[in-house]
Amino acid sequence: MGVGYTFLEKLPLYEDGPGNGKWNLGQYVVARGSDLPLRDLEIEVLPAVDANERPKGIAEVTGIPVIAALVNAIFDATGHRFRALPVTQDTIKGVLK
Amino acid sequence: MTTLSLTINGRTYGPTDVRDELTMNDYLREYLGLTGTKFGCGAAQCLSCAVIIDNPDGTSYTSPTCIVPAANFNGKSIRTVEGHAKNGELSVLQKAFIEHFAFQCGYCTAGFLNEGQVLLERLEKKRVPRADLEKTIGEALDGHLCRCTGYVRYHEAVRDVILADPHRYLL
Numbered sequence: 001m002g003v004g005y006t007f008l009e010k011l012p013l014y015e016d017g018p019g020n021g022k023w024n025l026g027q028y029v030v031a032r033g034s035d036l037p038l039r040d041l042e043i044e045v046l047p048a049v050d051a052n053e054r055p056k057g058i059a060e061v062t063g064i065p066v067i068a069a070l071v072n073a074i075f076d077a078t079g080h081r082f083r084a085l086p087v088t089q090d091t092i093k094g095v096l097k
Numbered sequence: 098m099t100t101l102s103l104t105i106n107g108r109t110y111g112p113t114d115v116r117d118e119l120t121m122n123d124y125l126r127e128y129l130g131l132t133g134t135k136f137g138c139g140a141a142q143c144l145s146c147a148v149i150i151d152n153p154d155g156t157s158y159t160s161p162t163c164i165v166p167a168a169n170f171n172g173k174s175i176r177t178v179e180g181h182a183k184n185g186e187l188s189v190l191q192k193a194f195i196e197h198f199a200f201q202c203g204y205c206t207a208g209f210l211n212e213g214q215v216l217l218e219r220l221e222k223k224r225v226p227r228a229d230l231e232k233t234i235g236e237a238l239d240g241h242l243c244r245c246t247g248y249v250r251y252h253e254a255v256r257d258v259i260l261a262d263p264h265r266y267l268l
Contacts, residue, residue, distance in 0.1 A: 001244050025142040025242070033248040034239045039231035041249055 002066025004031040007086050099168035105131070106180030121162035121170055122146050125177065133178035133207050139163050143242040147208040149176040149215055156222075157215045159208075178207035181214065189258055190214055197254040201245035208241045213255045220259065220266040227267050230259060 008029040011018055018028060048054045067085070075081050080095040101124075102111035115124060125131040125148075137145035141161040151157045151174045181188040187195070190213050200206040216237040225233050234255050243251065259266040 001247060003247070004244070024140055025138045026140075030143075030242045030244055031247075032239055032242065033235060033252070036248055038235055038249055038252040043249075 001031075001060065002063040002070065003035055004029070005063060005085060006067045006070045007031070007088065010086055099166075099171065101167055101171050103170050103172065104174040105129070106176055115167050117166060117168055119167045121148075121165050121167045124167035124170075125162060131177055131179055134162060135204055135207055136163055137204065137242075141165075143205070144208045144212070144240055145205045145242070147211050147241070149211045150174070151176065157218060159211050159215055176211070176214075178210055181210060188214070190217065190255070193254040193258045194251070197250045197257070199246060199250040199254045200243070205241055205243040209238060209243070209251050212238055212241055213251070213258075216255065217258065217266065224266055224268045227263070230256065230267065234259075 008031060011028070013019075017023075071082055071085075071087065074087060074092065078092060078095060080092075082091065082095075098114045099117055100112045101115045102109070102113075104110070105125075110129065113128075115128075122134065122136050125134045126136065134148055135145040137143040141164045144159070144161055146161050146163040147159040148162055149157050150160050150170075157176075181191055190210060194200060194206065194210065199209070216234065220233070234252055238248070238251060238255065
């Protein structure tokens with residue numbers, strides 16, 4: 001989800017956006033398994049702050065640091081801070097010129 | 098109208114007359130009440146609707162059901178998510194999905210389960226080197242869309258099932 005939000009999901013507002021009810025996976029691009037480093041992933045789970053309140057949950061909330069990490073990695077590589085998503089090949093090429 | 102007879106999870110259904118344009122997904126969900134097979138994008142792009150088709154020669158493959166007419170399944174033998182557990186006990190892969198927290202909302206799970214099961218059965222017939230395992234799993238499950246858990250846990254669940262019994266699946 002974080003990968004999709006960072007690189008793939010462009011959801012324009014108003015008439016031509018997903019709200020027109022005609023969008024499907026051709027317009028709303030979801031990351032596939034092959035878009036992810038499934039075999040090289042290192043997940044570090046930090047210790048719980050409170051043993052009685054262990055962190056839990058997946059999906060949206062845990063996507064947030066993924067997005068920040070990816071955009072930060074792009075900053076490391078390009079020197080440019082992207083402040084709008086998605087970051088695409090075209091927008092990266094745009095700042096490299 | 099087409100007369101439809103098929104086997105689902107080992108049980109014979111039909112003969113029954115169905116409209117030519119009736120999709121397999123509607124047949125499973127609306128006619129038979131087998132709602133474990135999901136309806137997702139309706140365009141064969143997400144594969145949440147995929148079922149297993151068993152060939153007479155013992156091989157199997159998955160097929161989406163949302164854009165395929167029920168009539169195309171005439172004479173076929175298929176398996177759906179409802180057919181994996183035996184005598185009330187979940188299959189090895191189903192248990193692995195749960196242990197790995199592979200799914201959250203569960204919408205894609207039936208498709209991943211069917212694809213993973215086909216992979217396991219394929220590897221039993223034709224084992225692969227350990228070095229090719231990650232690629233083999235990745236390619237097998239690719240195309241099934243999941244937006245909750247990001248594929249990693251499905252991948253790990255399938256890998257764990259295989260590595261728990263390496264002589265069965267690996268060269």
